[in-house]
Each structure stands twice: as structure tokens, then as C-alpha cells.
Amino acid sequence: MSEVIVVTSGKGGVGKTTVTANIGCGLAMLGYKVVLVDADTGLRNLDVVLGMENRIVFDLTDVIEEKCRLRQALIKDRRFEELFLLPTAQTKDKSAVTPKDMQNICSQLREHFDYVIVDSPAGIEQGFQSAVAGVEKAIVVTVPEVAAVRDADRVVGLLEAKAEIRDPKLIINRLRMQMVQRGDMMTLEDMHDILGLELLGVIPDDEQVVIATNRGDPIVINENSLSGRAFKDIVRRMLGEPVPLMNLENGEGFFNRLRRIIGLG
């Protein structure tokens, strides 16, 4: 059974592309066949984050315009045998890909892969609507800020109303542990109270993510980093393993609250 998942957020810059790349690599590291689809036409990033930019010959829009076959547009990762990227065009805009096109592409891809993961653009307009058209599950990414959580909530409502995607999973990115300790940041409880979604994982704010991203090597490949471990745990939770949330802070109470939210306490 293959899974077709969109990674989305409403608000821009919260880490959709980073999450897509890391989850994709993490699943491929475990031997799953994975294709990552960049739905951010005109502002593509996924190729850069994966270090594949220089290999793009054909893209999603070429497939749609029948300038090439789907298989020709898929780029194989240099590290993992089973990881592929379907890039999109940088020189076109969102109107080049319709919801119908995405339905079509996703249903073809799912025949050949265990996981089809779509990196959605920010916003709730055309690009978002195409990105969610061919999927059946969603991961919503947010950061611990009121505005981002508000946008995530908006997106959860739209996923249900427009795409019939219920119960998306939540990833909270860029948690700053010192700020939480000082009481200066929204807590996981605050976010859970509003969004009411199952928490797939929490990723610390970590400069290693930026360094890895700039190198084109997603952080999940790096055994030693905290954020890399957080992504590995997320992948295992996606596979159904009951992995406890790592202790991102020394306060025992905090850790226990996390366990409760993720349903392990």
C-alpha cells in the first residue's frame, strides 16, 4: 500500500521543504521507495535542499505538457537508490499545474512508490489547491508562533473542506528550548489546545539544519545532530512505531506533558 502525503502549512518559511526532504531521506534510508514532488512551481527549492539542482532536465510541467514521459522527469538521488525527486519549473507560475494534473501525476506515481510526498507552496490559493488535489493524507508544519498556528488552523479547515483530508498530523518546527524554559514561547500544550491534532514530532531550532540544507545534505543523514534524530523519530512514528518524544529540555514536567500530548503518557 502506498501513501500519498502533502506537507503544508499556510504560512511561508516554516519548514515545509526541509521537512519534506528529511522525511523523504529518512524513509529512503530505511529502504522504502520514495518520490518527492515539488509543487512550488516558480519558487522551487526542494531540488536545492536535496542537492539535485544540477540534474534537472525535465520537470513536472514538461510532463503535464507532454514534452516528456513521467519517468524521464524523475531524478534519482545520488545517496539513496530508492529516493527520487519530481522537480517543478522555476520559470513558470502556479497556473502551469492544475489540481487535475496533480491528481493524474500522483495516481501514476503511487503505482511505483511506497511514499509519494508533495511539498506544498505557502498560501491557500491555486498552488496549495493543486498540491493537495492528489493526496489522501497531510502533514501540517508550524512553528511556535501565534500567527503560524493561526495559519495552520486555517489550512486544517481547508484540507477537510476542500480535499476531504481529515486528521492531518502536526509537526512543530524550530522549537527554541531556552525560550520555552523562560516561558517566552508558545508551549506545545498551547498549540495542541487550539489545533487538536496528533503530534508527529517536534524539531528544535538548530543551525545544523541550515548548514546541512546549504550543503544539499538533509540533516537526517547526520547521526549526531539533535534535529537529525528528531527527524528520524518522526519517520519511525510515520511507520507506526510508538517512539517517545525526545527530551528537548531538562525539565521533567515538560517531558511528561509532551508524552501526554503524543499519547504515550
Next chain:
Amino acid sequence: MAVQHALNGLNDSPTVLVEGILRSGQSVSFEGNVVILGDVNPGAQVTAGGNVVVMGVLRGTVHAGAAGNEQAVIVAFRLRPTQLRIANYIARSPDGEVFNPNQPEIARVRDGIVVIEAFPPSGERQGKK
């Protein structure tokens, strides 16, 4: 009974039930009463000709008595709204202040302002035990 008195009109006008979380950007609008069996999140909006009852946390915006009925009330299990409107009266949450009541509350218009009180009134609740 005081409860029936407070929710004047809940018995005799049509009522719509909404199940689930009303999320940012979503809205419900109805000429009678509206009962939400869940939370109303910030950025969500409920508009009713009659009363509004929220069986969860009300964080969004609610307009009761939208056609001008000043008798309409808003009741929530937890009342933490962005803004409340009853008929033509508007009340908004105090800037910056976080006030977290730990009991159901009722908002209604009294002497030209929107007032918020415990619901049911605490005296009555003690009296019942």
C-alpha cells in the same frame, strides 16, 4: 428556572447544531440559535439571529442577536473570545491581558454594555448540591 430565563428564546426558535472544531477562516451563520459542539478557534466566526452556545472553548468571534435582538446571549464552556457582539453592542478581549476563567460563562447586554458572568450563577450551583 433561572437557566431557562437566561437562554430566552432557545426553546421557541429554530436551532442549528454544529459538531466539531470551527477553525480559522470557517464561519457559521443562522437566523435562529447556534450550538457548537466543539471549539470556536481564533479567526472563526459565528453569527446568529438568536443565542449562541459553545460547548467548548470560544476563542473566535461571535455575533448573537445579529438582527438586533438585544436579549440574545452567548454562553461558552470557556469564554476567551477575540470579540463578542450582541445586537449592536461590541465587546473585545482586553489588550494584552490573559484572563482564563475556569468555568462556563454567559455574556449578555445589561444597561447598554456587554457583561460577562459565571454560568450558571455560582450561588445557584452551590444551592443545588
